[in-house]
Amino acid sequence: MEFIYLLGGGTPTIKKYKADAAIVAGTLVLQAASADAGIVPSTTTSWVNSAGLAMDAGVLAVGAPVTYSTTQGDPEYIVSTLINPNAVLRVLMVSSATNAQLEGRVVGTASANGLTAVGTTGETDPSNPDMVNGTVWYTGGGQGGVSRRIVSTTTTLTVTVQVPFAANRIGDTFCTVPYSPCLSGTAGAILTMSTNLLNVRAELAPTGATATVVDIETNGRSNSYIHVLPMDSIFAGQLT
Amino acid sequence: MSAETSPTILVKRTFTKQELLKNREAPGKKKGLTAGTWIHDLCALKKVITLCPGCTHKFNPGRLGYIREKEYPAVQATCDGCNIFDIRCTAYFFEETYRTVRSTAADRRANRTASLRRLATEGHL
Numbered sequence: 001m002e003f004i005y006l007l008g009g010g011t012p013t014i015k016k017y018k019a020d021a022a023i024v025a026g027t028l029v030l031q032a033a034s035a036d037a038g039i040v041p042s043t044t045t046s047w048v049n050s051a052g053l054a055m056d057a058g059v060l061a062v063g064a065p066v067t068y069s070t071t072q073g074d075p076e077y078i079v080s081t082l083i084n085p086n087a088v089l090r091v092l093m094v095s096s097a098t099n100a101q102l103e104g105r106v107v108g109t110a111s112a113n114g115l116t117a118v119g120t121t122g123e124t125d126p127s128n129p130d131m132v133n134g135t136v137w138y139t140g141g142g143q144g145g146v147s148r149r150i151v152s153t154t155t156t157l158t159v160t161v162q163v164p165f166a167a168n169r170i171g172d173t174f175c176t177v178p179y180s181p182c183l184s185g186t187a188g189a190i191l192t193m194s195t196n197l198l199n200v201r202a203e204l205a206p207t208g209a210t211a212t213v214v215d216i217e218t219n220g221r222s223n224s225y226i227h228v229l230p231m232d233s234i235f236a237g238q239l240t
Numbered sequence: 241m242s243a244e245t246s247p248t249i250l251v252k253r254t255f256t257k258q259e260l261l262k263n264r265e266a267p268g269k270k271k272g273l274t275a276g277t278w279i280h281d282l283c284a285l286k287k288v289i290t291l292c293p294g295c296t297h298k299f300n301p302g303r304l305g306y307i308r309e310k311e312y313p314a315v316q317a318t319c320d321g322c323n324i325f326d327i328r329c330t331a332y333f334f335e336e337t338y339r340t341v342r343s344t345a346a347d348r349r350a351n352r353t354a355s356l357r358r359l360a361t362e363g364h365l
Contacts, residue, residue: 016288
């Protein structure tokens, strides 16, 4: 994940915090739930009590291995953390725990009225996991780059939109993801991260870590992003 | 005659999450260590360097493979040189790490341009 901007502008605040475990730069870090040596890594489905975004990783001694250690005499593991609760993060969308690129769909049945995009047999059913309230956009064909919000899906490889596209053609390519701007899901739980905690899995229904989608960048299968605002920062002035 | 011991009153205090996290903040450079040595140690570990207006001109980022954060000319941080919290610090990132943790307008523009160029090259536009 990348820090992209602060909602409402302002100045980033960076703190160097002690850590309780090895942390990867570009991942969200959390306050530990119990007695601990410092901040802890987030998980693939939880950003509860987030402290911010790790901007680097490593220890504070030249020549020492840059690994978290509890060996007596070893240096502390310190992480620079961007702690603004209104920091918007740019997250690459992938389609597996190991960061496979998004599934490319191909129009199998043309739509004259532009209200549907129907895929080809063999592709993943867009209604399971359900892509409703997500985004569909063309990555190739006559409408490359054009996107719409999905209002319904069916088991017959069909996603339906409310504001019609132009008529599509068999062979046009498109992508579907369960994310669209302003989406916050059920109590904000929308993100399941890949195993390395850096990217969001867009092949799943929105559930997991709490965040709100601020914006979406619809490019190709391997370079499309969502901009998210984590919703459970310990610096947001909330009591829980 | 034995000395009397004064009673001790124990008051349990509930720390807030913010106070607990404050205790987890790194203490900065050790006493006796010069600022330059400390910052070179941080650079060797590819850490983010934050320097206040009084210290920033003493740091040459290019020589150490660092770049200055330009989209945000000021960050709030504890100065790695003088160990004072300042709201007008300058942040320096190790160049290799920078693109992992920061998305700049230039990066996004290049990404978008590449995407549009691909569509045009493939005849979709």
